[in-house]
Amino acid sequence: MTISHLLTHPCKNMEASLVREVLHYSQQPDILSLAGGLPDERFMPAYPDLNALVDSRQYGASEGENSLRDHVVSIVAGRGLTTAADNVLITNGSQQGLDIVSRLILDSDSTILTEQPTYLAACQVFKLQGAKVQDVVSDAQGMSLEALREAIDLYNPKAVYLIPNFQNPAGHCYSIQRRKEIAALLDEKNVLLIEDDPYRELCYEEVDLTPISSLVKTAPWLYMGSFSKVLWPGLRTGYVVSCAVFTSYLIKVKQASDLHTNRLGQAMISHFLSSGAYPAHVAKLQEAYRQKRDAMMAALNTHLGDLVEFTVPSGGMFFWVKLPSGLSSKLILEEALKEKVLVLPGIPFFPCKSPLEDSFLRLSFARVSPDDINKAVAVLAKVIKRLIV
């Protein structure tokens, strides 16, 4: 039976996911994996007692539970973003936020600008809408302002998609100066900002994290957040905050997508946020992940310091490591796997073909112990040194 005549053009062209293949290996018990993007389940709180929660068995509202929407208003207010609960949509994780936003604005005539590199699953949803994804060069301060201006003029994009804080994969954190400049440019050009901010709580240094959405004055914006990195990713709960004109459209797309987000998950997160335990929990997470980050920094310096390039991320889960010139990330994946260490090539994080795409590894320190981080990086160094010769 053949079905290719039935599939939409974007679906026909969906690529086999390198990540999916790679992560398949991570389920082998003797593998040391730096490849995944999963938080450490040892840091996840126990679920609250069901008796402490409101009844969530019946169908609920497409926009989400009001108690959780109110919490989101407070949370983003603490970040400098003022909004009302009416402008909060609860989603199945921020991935669904991205998806709903994409369906609202992108079709096969659309271009969306992203950082280079950028979150691979964002590209998946953009491309599923048939849109052209155009990346814009970025440095340690964030997306290049000049390149963004050029790209806006050249491509007339529907939106610019940014992950300003501890980006997946590159780990960058925008300077406040860059945030302001980008906000001003988006205002000037009246271009929609899609700001994705799932990692901000995993912050290990004093850095400015002002949402760019709070800095734009006249340009439209959509801001996405998640509870998956700090609480329970298995519950799939995130949110989209938008300027008011988008609200009714977002809710309609959400309703068509799946009626509403799982209410039990929303109730659990609301309860945890109401309990007052959240700030201490986040502080504990930051301390625990900071130790792992430091362990990976030390291991990279010890074993690979003179061979690879990287910037120490001030938050998040990832080191973005530039390989010695001429080395292929895919080859390293294969060779390291023979030694039972799993790493993720940077290739799928490049939305457009690039001569650089095979030159990076994304290494996650989130789910492995400091000792295992050191062991894994030592093996990686051995493999790299062997391949250089």
Place this chain on the structure above:
Amino acid sequence: MTISHLLTHPCKNMEASLVREVLHYSQQPDILSLAGGLPDERFMPAYPDLNALVDSRQYGASEGENSLRDHVVSIVAGRGLTTAADNVLITNGSQQGLDIVSRLILDSDSTILTEQPTYLAACQVFKLQGAKVQDVVSDAQGMSLEALREAIDLYNPKAVYLIPNFQNPAGHCYSIQRRKEIAALLDEKNVLLIEDDPYRELCYEEVDLTPISSLVKTAPWLYMGSFSKVLWPGLRTGYVVSCAVFTSYLIKVKQASDLHTNRLGQAMISHFLSSGAYPAHVAKLQEAYRQKRDAMMAALNTHLGDLVEFTVPSGGMFFWVKLPSGLSSKLILEEALKEKVLVLPGIPFFPCKSPLEDSFLRLSFARVSPDDINKAVAVLAKVIKRLIV
């Protein structure tokens, strides 16, 4: 701020939902509502104890939990549909199943055929893809075979969408003869079947419920089910079973949509299914809802028997009531609301404009007590009689 230049063509044209507006009224405490499609929460089991469940806090698989996929294989095998767990995708309710399937096959060049009337939220997702939705006349046995053949020849549709059992809104249940004829026609024309089967457990008579998907021999098919009508709709858990060629595509669209379905909900439903309590629970539900159906049948006969037309549904939640000639369902909605009774006009269930669209009410008996059903229908009768004069 204007954003209409940012929206996709289908999003720009999303209609304000009459249902959404109507259901808004149902939250007033003194309203007797026959309008919603919600099951009765008094029949929902308590959630299982968290300690009895597997740990569901971490990210999970896009295709769903294997334990639940295995249960779905057994469940659909009991219906005559043989499949393997690999061909089961767990979704956020069957609404997301519809959405994922739509995104896989429908674009602005596509036509999809549906019953007339049909499930309004299915039309929403089809139209969100920009597809043309063409309805096909249906009778109490299901979609007219001749009309289906004509429509296939005329429109060259991507798929035919059917709800063969206790349809929302019309309540029809296909005869086995009609099921076989439609399967043979789809085989002959090689047209994709999308079969939506959320109501089948709410069955109050001895009727044949053979999935048409199990009767097609060569045509491709996708079959959707849900746990929302018999367990906990707030958990948003359903499934798509497909012929094997679709599997990998469905998983990729699911992954792009929201990574995976809430794992705690999946764990709870798996646990309930494993407990052995499911058959007795369904039998209890059937008895309880049958009483309500009978109450509505009696009330309609008593108060409106000579004025309206309806077929007693052998399952599901709804009576589809044809009004006296010349009466407007929207006017009745307004007038009944003044008397604190809420009913749902049939208009949004007609995908295409029809001279009949304002002539029906969908009355749900699922969430009101038999006494209140009688009271509400008596009020409705009073309103209808007043408007006839």
